Amino acid sequence: MARRSQGDRRKTILRVAGRLFSQRGYYGTSIRDIAGAIRLQGGSLYAHIASKEELLWEIVEEAAQAFLSSLEPIVRSERSPVEKLRLAVATHLQVVTERQDAAVVFNHEWKALSPKRRADILARRDAYEALFREILREGIEAGVFRADLNVPLITRFILTALNGVAVWYRPKGPLSPEQIAEAFADWAIRGLQICNPAEVPR
Amino acid sequence: MARRSQGDRRKTILRVAGRLFSQRGYYGTSIRDIAGAIRLQGGSLYAHIASKEELLWEIVEEAAQAFLSSLEPIVRSERSPVEKLRLAVATHLQVVTERQDAAVVFNHEWKALSPKRRADILARRDAYEALFREILREGIEAGVFRADLNVPLITRFILTALNGVAVWYRPKGPLSPEQIAEAFADWAIRGLQICNPAEVPR
DNA sequence: AATTTAAGCAAACGTTCGTTAGCAAAAATG
DNA sequence: CATTTTTGCTAACGAACGTTTGCTTAAATT
Incomplete structure (x- = not known):
């Protein structure tokens, strides 16, 4: 089965980060919030983003x-x-x-x-x-x-x-x-x- | 010398908190930021406010x-x-x-x-x-x-x-x-x- | 099938967070 | 003047923060 094209996961992260930032603000949203919304651990995000x-x-x-x-x-x-x-x-x-x-x-x-x-x-x-x-x-x-x-x-x-x-x-x-x-x-x-x-x- | 009427300090805290909340947002402002703006230590605020x-x-x-x-x-x-x-x-x-x-x-x-x-x-x-x-x-x-x-x-x-x-x-x-x-x-x-x-x- | 690469986890790092505790100085009150 | 109350300090608490590390699993490549 074809693996998800690279950056697909990244787009998901950007989408959910946008949603959370817009709802709770940047400082009101933690990395763990964003990760949790797509059922990941906080640290796992850093395979896809720099900061x-x-x-x-x-x-x-x-x-x-x-x-x-x-x-x-x-x-x-x-x-x-x-x-x-x-x-x-x-x-x-x-x-x-x-x-x-x-x-x-x-x-x-x-x-x-x-x-x-x-x-x-x-x-x-x-x-x-x-x-x-x-x-x-x-x-x-x-x-x-x-x-x-x-x-x-x-x-x-x-x-x-x-x-x-x-x-x-x-x-x-x-x-x-x-x-x-x-x-x-x-x-x-x-x-x-x-x-x-x-x-x-x- | 007449001491500052009670709640005067409190009003100052509210004023500077309002300024900082408006500039950096609630989550972007720490208790220590507010205290520091009137040259107090973070914990000292709690003589005047509950939270x-x-x-x-x-x-x-x-x-x-x-x-x-x-x-x-x-x-x-x-x-x-x-x-x-x-x-x-x-x-x-x-x-x-x-x-x-x-x-x-x-x-x-x-x-x-x-x-x-x-x-x-x-x-x-x-x-x-x-x-x-x-x-x-x-x-x-x-x-x-x-x-x-x-x-x-x-x-x-x-x-x-x-x-x-x-x-x-x-x-x-x-x-x-x-x-x-x-x-x-x-x-x-x-x-x-x-x-x-x-x-x-x- | 063997190997490389990507994705995710658990744990921990050092820092900062809001808040509390105990103590000292200062000011107001009797 | 003695006493109470207010104000502020230092230090610490436990929790949460962004981020890093080392390991494991799974997928893609050769």
């Missing part, structure tokens, strides 16, 4: 990558600002709901990283926020969004609200990620626009 | 009280829904910025409480959210807010965005709590209203 922090790093860094790489093409595309914002909200929530544990850990546990890695993550988080701001800026320049918006501030509000979805979203809940995205975008964009048409344009 | 969890509990429970008791009179008042929402946003941000550490701990560290205390906090958090929803509901009933709003969902968005301020707000930053409240309320209310006047009413 506990490496686990956190891989989870957080993959999430950072997922967020950045999904937003970049949208911002660089040739759509209207409103379309871009709608898409950005939808794909952000797609990442958040598809990689829910990683998103929670990315948002709440990056402080536990070593200074170097923490700085790396912060830089990418800043880059992501800058991309988002770019959309609002374009909207103002195009005359569709109000000129009196505090762009960095509103961007923070938007991203915080969207990231919060990672905490309460349940796949079996009544709302799909797409429905959540639509409700949020409808509300948010209406608040940004200069004039308020009966229907928010798409 | 580490008691510290967390007092911080979290006081924050819960502050939020609830500041919102209740607003919801029960005779103002218009728009006025109520503006006030609710402003006082929420007032609590968040005046008791910043406690607000962060309240939002992120309640999971570390014992099951009974965790349930208590969750109940009060739910009650608070329900009060907030009440404002949106009234607005829809009065015909000033759109009837197609998903009230629980939008309420979550609003509260998550507001709570996020506790994480990034700096007293010496360029924006006062009142300015943050105004920018948020302008944007949020514009997104809720059926029609979009040039100026948001007050």
Whole structure:
């Protein structure tokens, strides 16, 4: 019988570590907790990982990558600002709901990283926020969004609200990620626009 | 010389515990960290507190009280829904910025409480959210807010965005709590209203 | 079938954790 | 001034932490 491909076990460990880190936090989760969840002894994990922090790093860094790489093409595309914002909200929530544990850990546990890695993550988080701001800026320049918006501030509000979805979203809940995205975008964009048409344009 | 009134030292401990819990999390902060921050030995804290969890509990429970008791009179008042929402946003941000550490701990560290205390906090958090929803509901009933709003969902968005301020707000930053409240309320209310006047009413 | 490699266990390492005990100094109280 | 109470120290407790070591079993390779 074919043996499990190398790294298969490792992925399982990363998955369960992500779940536990997101539920109890990095410091609230022990190596023995993670091992016990897949019926291993604590020390046995070290056949697959180098350290506990490496686990956190891989989870957080993959999430950072997922967020950045999904937003970049949208911002660089040739759509209207409103379309871009709608898409950005939808794909952000797609990442958040598809990689829910990683998103929670990315948002709440990056402080536990070593200074170097923490700085790396912060830089990418800043880059992501800058991309988002770019959309609002374009909207103002195009005359569709109000000129009196505090762009960095509103961007923070938007991203915080969207990231919060990672905490309460349940796949079996009544709302799909797409429905959540639509409700949020409808509300948010209406608040940004200069004039308020009966229907928010798409 | 008059000795420091009893409990003065205790308040200092609570303050620094709140700061450390908010910066490094409950599990990331040791009793010796807290003691060291006021130049005491770890064991010396136990002349003032019963346990580490008691510290967390007092911080979290006081924050819960502050939020609830500041919102209740607003919801029960005779103002218009728009006025109520503006006030609710402003006082929420007032609590968040005046008791910043406690607000962060309240939002992120309640999971570390014992099951009974965790349930208590969750109940009060739910009650608070329900009060907030009440404002949106009234607005829809009065015909000033759109009837197609998903009230629980939008309420979550609003509260998550507001709570996020506790994480990034700096007293010496360029924006006062009142300015943050105004920018948020302008944007949020514009997104809720059926029609979009040039100026948001007050 | 023999050999190499990977996976997991039990036990232990040194450290840190929350907490307690016993004692000393200082401050408040009578 | 004598006494009680508060505050803090040092030292230690047992438990849990992340990690390492040496051994065993099982799987893959030759």
